[in-house]
Amino acid sequence: MAHPPDPTPYDALLLLSFGGPEGPDDVVPFLENVTRGRGIPRERLEEVGSHYFRFGGVSPINEQNRHLLAALREDLADNGVDLPVYWGNRNWAPYVTDTFREMVNDGRRRILTVTTSAYSSYSGCRQYREDLAEALAALEKEELPLPRVDKLRVYYNHPGFLQTMTEGVLDALDRLPAEVRAGAHLAFCTHSIPLTAADASGPPGQHGDGGAYVAQHLDAAGYIAGAVAAATGTERPWELVYQSRSGAPHIPWLEPDICDHLRALHERGAPAVVMIPIGFVSDHMEVLYDLDTEALAVAGELGLPATRSATVGSDPRFVAALRDLVLERAATERGEGPRHCAVGTRGASHDVCPAGCCAGRIPKPAAAGADSPYATQE
């Protein structure tokens, strides 16, 4: 991590996230925002709504992002990087369109976006690029100047992300009873998505057979499992499993589900399990409800000792990784050909999403990629 602390040509950083409700009255309008035109059964929506109401109608995600925003600002300032950081969301205030309006009114014209998703998928990559395009279209309508917008490469295999996750697993192992620690299984958990979405994830050359989404998660999980084995001197069995399935029951999504996996582990006589939320960069509702509430209850019923490892949140090592990625991309844009830092077996991902990357069901304009209608505008 040794890029010069020079953000040129960028004049602003945008933290782009999902957004979440901040009180009981926000829950239904938030869910309407998320699911507009996405064909999610009513029962599923009521079920997910109940998860939010259980926590007072408050998603943890916005508070997590406020912390990350503060940590990023502090880290950049401490390291001599003069770059203002803004925050915008897809599904709740501050909406990215409003943030963009504020940014152009502040004179920002060259924006780098970092999303709170570490992997390639429609929901985690292209849909954010569609949000950027929608925001640009809104500015265009208002006859405001259009900034040029880029997006950071997916960062699931940056050492600052994976090493921080690894430390979390070591800590979660320590929280298991000593006598089951050595035999504990590692269950790497991520968001299930429809098989068709997985197959279309990443650049077209990586489509099919789970696409970049599954391959990236397997690589991240394998790296962490190896690092944990090296640190503890014990190889532990591991598996990639899924959670938070949505959509209609007849549509196939990635499996196995974490709760089914826990039952299978118990039947196979596993002495304990650590659940590792590699698919989430902070404690989203999926982590607090689907893992900490539902999956831990299943483990409890089975009498299977289980712990959940931490997400990276605003851990200083993760924040430093984001700074490294920002400075790397700035150097790339200046034509300096900087080294792209990555661990695991797949190498650093593309800086600019090619046409057809993380294709959606319905073609929509997406900014910050090779197929952006805005790509060449300054």
Ligand SMILES: CC1=C(CCC(=O)O)c2cc3nc(cc4[nH]c(cc5[nH]c(cc1n2)c(C)c5CCC(=O)O)c(CCC(=O)O)c4C)C(CCC(=O)O)=C3C
């Ligand atoms: C891959 C992925 C990520 C990770 C990448 C990223 O971070 O972007 C992610 C993140 C998140 N998903 C979130 C919430 C929801 N996702 C839903 C629905 C869906 N997610 C999907 C996938 C993903 N989702 C999919 C394929 C659907 C089906 C509908 C569709 O095709 O769009 C629904 C509707 C109800 C339901 O069915 O669950 C909700 C409420 C929150 C906020 C949590 C909080 O409040 O803390 C976050 C961070």
Ligand SMILES: [Fe+2]
């Ligand atoms: Fe989601």
